[in-house]
Amino acid sequence: MVPGGYDAVMEKVGGKVIKFGDNVNTDVIIPGRYLVSIDPQELAKHAFEPLGPEVQKRLWSSQVVVGGRNFGCGSAREQAASCLIGAGIKAVVAKSFARVFFRNCINTGLLVVECPEAAEAVADDGELWIDYASGIAVVHGKEFGFASYPESLRQILEAGGLIPYLAKYVLPQEKALKG
Amino acid sequence: MGRAFAEKVLARAAGLSEARPGEIVDVYPDLYMSHMASWRCIRTLEKLGTDKLYDPDRIAMVMDHISPARIPKTADDQRMCREFAVRKGIKKFYDVEAGIAHVVLMEEGYIRPGMVVIGTDSHSTIYGALGAFGTGVGFSEITAAWVTGKLWMKVPDSIKVTIEGPLARGTSSKDVMLKLIGTLTADGATYLSVEFHGSYTQGLSISDRMTLCNLAMEVGAKNAVVCADETTRSYLAERGVPSGHYAEVHPDADAVYVKSATVDGRSLAPQIACPHAVDNVKPIDQVAGTKVDQVFIGSCANAKYEDLVEAARILKGHKVAPGVRLLVSPASKEIVARTVKDGTYSILLEAGALITNPGCSACAGDGGVMADGEVTLSTANRNFQGRMGSYNAEIYLGSPAVAAATAIRGAITDPREFLS
Numbered sequence: 001m002v003p004g005g006y007d008a009v010m011e012k013v014g015g016k017v018i019k020f021g022d023n024v025n026t027d028v029i030i031p032g033r034y035l036v037s038i039d040p041q042e043l044a045k046h047a048f049e050p051l052g053p054e055v056q057k058r059l060w061s062s063q064v065v066v067g068g069r070n071f072g073c074g075s076a077r078e079q080a081a082s083c084l085i086g087a088g089i090k091a092v093v094a095k096s097f098a099r100v101f102f103r104n105c106i107n108t109g110l111l112v113v114e115c116p117e118a119a120e121a122v123a124d125d126g127e128l129w130i131d132y133a134s135g136i137a138v139v140h141g142k143e144f145g146f147a148s149y150p151e152s153l154r155q156i157l158e159a160g161g162l163i164p165y166l167a168k169y170v171l172p173q174e175k176a177l178k179g
Numbered sequence: 180m181g182r183a184f185a186e187k188v189l190a191r192a193a194g195l196s197e198a199r200p201g202e203i204v205d206v207y208p209d210l211y212m213s214h215m216a217s218w219r220c221i222r223t224l225e226k227l228g229t230d231k232l233y234d235p236d237r238i239a240m241v242m243d244h245i246s247p248a249r250i251p252k253t254a255d256d257q258r259m260c261r262e263f264a265v266r267k268g269i270k271k272f273y274d275v276e277a278g279i280a281h282v283v284l285m286e287e288g289y290i291r292p293g294m295v296v297i298g299t300d301s302h303s304t305i306y307g308a309l310g311a312f313g314t315g316v317g318f319s320e321i322t323a324a325w326v327t328g329k330l331w332m333k334v335p336d337s338i339k340v341t342i343e344g345p346l347a348r349g350t351s352s353k354d355v356m357l358k359l360i361g362t363l364t365a366d367g368a369t370y371l372s373v374e375f376h377g378s379y380t381q382g383l384s385i386s387d388r389m390t391l392c393n394l395a396m397e398v399g400a401k402n403a404v405v406c407a408d409e410t411t412r413s414y415l416a417e418r419g420v421p422s423g424h425y426a427e428v429h430p431d432a433d434a435v436y437v438k439s440a441t442v443d444g445r446s447l448a449p450q451i452a453c454p455h456a457v458d459n460v461k462p463i464d465q466v467a468g469t470k471v472d473q474v475f476i477g478s479c480a481n482a483k484y485e486d487l488v489e490a491a492r493i494l495k496g497h498k499v500a501p502g503v504r505l506l507v508s509p510a511s512k513e514i515v516a517r518t519v520k521d522g523t524y525s526i527l528l529e530a531g532a533l534i535t536n537p538g539c540s541a542c543a544g545d546g547g548v549m550a551d552g553e554v555t556l557s558t559a560n561r562n563f564q565g566r567m568g569s570y571n572a573e574i575y576l577g578s579p580a581v582a583a584a585t586a587i588r589g590a591i592t593d594p595r596e597f598l599s
Contacts, residue, residue: 010559023365027563032544036252038219038318050565059286070366070399074563076301078219078317099370099401100301104317150203152331167227170327 013090013111014129015063017122018055022068026075026101028084038079040086042082047083059087064128066119067094072101081108091130093137095119106153109161113137121165181431183337184404188312188428192295193332200336200437205329210237210289212298214280215244216318220299221263223322232267233328235457239271239289240264241280245369245545246538248275262574278511278537281305281479285389286356286513288418291425292407297324302479304373304396308388309415310407310427311581312372315396335401337372338438339431342391344379346444349595351489352387353481353558355379355442355580357450358392361460363440369399371438374430379444380405385414386485393480394560398459406430449593452576455564463593474499474586475567476579477508477535478542478559484514486558486579491518491526493583493597499531500589506547507532508540530586541567554584 027050034046048157059065065084071082071094081104084092091111106113113130118137121144124130129138135148149157161167182190182197192206207414213220217240224230240260248254264272269555281302284290292310296303302409306313320330342355360420362365373395380388388405395403407427407523416422449463476482476490487509499505507527509515515537518524527534541547542559547595548568555567555574562574577585579592587597 023458025561025563026455027561027566031565035215036250036256050570070369073365073399074301074561076299076303076315076317077216078319080437081317096366096369098366098399100315101319103320107319145185152203162323163223163227166323166326171227171229 006167012129012131015090015127016061017064017124017128018058018062019065019066019122019124020068020071023070024067025073026077029072030077032075035077035079038082040082042086043079043083045081047087063088063090064091065089066122066128068119069091069095070166071097073098076100078102078104078108081105085110089105093119093128093130106157106158107162109164110118111157112148115144118144118146147148180435181264181433182404183372183434183436184374184428184430185312185335185337185402187430188293188295189334191293191331191428198334200334202334203331204334206295208237208297208324209241209294209327210296211321211324212239212241212280212284212289212296212300212303213318213321214241214300216299216321217242217260219318219324220325221236221259223319224325225320227326229326230464231266232325233399235267235269236270238325239284239500240269241273241277241283242275242280243280244539244543246275246536249545253380254529274514275538276536278381278509278514279482279539281393282389282483282510285309286418286511287558288420290417291415291420292411292427293425295332297321301396302393304400304403305389305393305479307392308385310404310411312402315589321474326359335370335372337374337434338368338440339436340373340375341377341439341441342375342379342444343377343441344444344453346379347447348445349580349593349598350447350449351580352390352577353394354447355444355451356391357576358447359440359442360394360397360452360458361450363398365397365399365458367398368395368438370401371399373398373403375403375405380539381408384440384485385410386483389483390480397560404541430564447579449578449595451581452562452592454562454573454575457562457576463577463591466575466591467593469554469575469591471503471585472595473547473549473553473555474503474505474582475508475541475547475555475557475559476582477506477540477557479510481558481579482508482510482514484517487514487518487527488523490579490583491523493580493594494530495526497530497587499586503586503589505530505532505586506535508535511537544568556582556591558582
């Protein structure tokens with residue numbers, strides 16, 4: 001299994017929540033000085049470092065990051081998604097996302113869900129579960145619907161990200177055509 | 180029903196007769212830019228276990244963000260890129276002395292109207308300054324494009340931004356954009372294609388267009404564009420690209436926009452983005468007098484030749500305030516050469532500036548960092564917490580003219596005080 005990805009999408013993904021406000025930017029998620037690494041575990045040590053060690057400790061023991069509006073705004077750094085995977089985060093749920101961060105989540109195999117109602121309803125330290133196949137977010141027994149991805153993006157996510165997807169589906173096909 | 184710029188340009192790059200907003204299409208970009216992230220792309224390619232590239236001529240690598248290397252790891256990464264470029268016959272390779280990728284590629288004539296360009300940098304929206312569609316992506320996507328030549332893109336809706344000029348005295352394209360960002364907020368154009376229109380954009384310099392399109396990222400734009408015109412054509416012609424070498428794309432007169440915004444430049448005052456968000460914008464009179472420890476004139480937003488000339492115009496005959504450091508990082512080697520030739524470089528030096536090599540410099544945290552409690556006034560495009568050193572330091576953003584005036588006084592200063 002690819003870190004951050006998942007084999008069966010039928011199961012629910014989620015757990016304990018760490019909740020942030022609006023406009024959380026990529027310099028806060030992973031400061032530029034740590035981009036010398038692409039190792040998710042190494043990056044995870046510095047995720048949310050500008051917000052202090054208490055926030056970091058809570059991040060490492062959470063499974064779901066919840067944000068307000070425009071989560072992940074700023075840089076195109078893919079490590080903003082992969083550092084969360086390294087920190088053990090299984091899903092990011094927000095009222096809305098900055099576009100490059102959203103892409104980076106899908107492309108690194110991190111479940112990313114835009115669901116303003118669930119992001120609003122869940123408490124910091126609460127629990128949130130995603131039933132991805134049915135497009136439902138569950139907060140303490142209450143269900144909130146979200147729009148599921150188009151098929152093409154779902155395949156990337158389910159493969160564990162863009163690179164595993166290419167390795168699994170696209171490159172073998174090309175080889176077969178030429179072979 | 181007419182079509183906006185983004186719909187037309189993405190349809191062409193996807194080989195479709197049309198592409199409507201919301202559709203997901205496979206786009207074949209004309210150019211894939213990677214900067215410091217290039218080594219990550221090479222490592223990812225190795226992981227993918229293939230060595231075959233779709234089209235090496237569409238790959239552009241520029242060693243910016245950290246230049247030159249400061250630790251052996253970076254030197255090793257850069258060596259890997261250098262060797263990869265030679266091995267793969269990548270001709271558009273620029274080493275650590277060249278400057279900021281965006282500006283270098285535009286100066287070299289690689290960015291042309293109607294192109295789709297992806298880059299490992301969010302400010303890839305800047306390519307709209309030459310009538311191209313530019314957008315930022317992660318390094319895995321660049322790697323994927325190297326191999327497959329394509330990537331998925333959602334066709335965006337469009338927003339029409341009308342800027343009326345001429346601009347009020349003491350203001351510039353930077354003030355226009357800060358005003359717009361303050362009004363629209365940081366997610367005011369998320370996933371939208373920003374089209375700049377209005378009297379101000381007509382005949383506007385490419386340098387100012389770069390500032391507009393660069394900063395459009397800070398309202399969440401997918402791309403931004405000032406459509407090609409005579410100014411674009413002559414810029415490219417001067418760089419050896421005649422008009423027959425590209426196909427301009429223009430929006431239809433009856434194109435549909437989901438949103439619109441207007442900036443009246445005629446009544447504009449200098450604007451400042453306050454810590455720690457780019458949309459925390461105030462007119463300068465509300466923050467004038469704020470003490471600074473450092474002034475930074477740099478970044479792909481505002482370290483172009485025209486920006487340095489504007490700063491020098493104010494700094495000429497003055498000295499940087501005692502105890503304040505003025506850092507100037509020109510955007511490219513070509514800009515350094517021009518400023519040396521026309522005396523701008525000497526004016527900045529004599530005023531007390533520390534002029535670094537061209538590159539991203541302090542905007543990428545590459546030198547010029549701040550200690551706890553320090554304050555910088557910067558011409559860059561972001562003021563996020565911790566971006567320039569200590570997490571307990573503050574960054575204010577303003578125009579090159581504001582930066583120059585602020586360096587002289589040691590506190591945020593209205594540049595109109597220095598304009599006769």
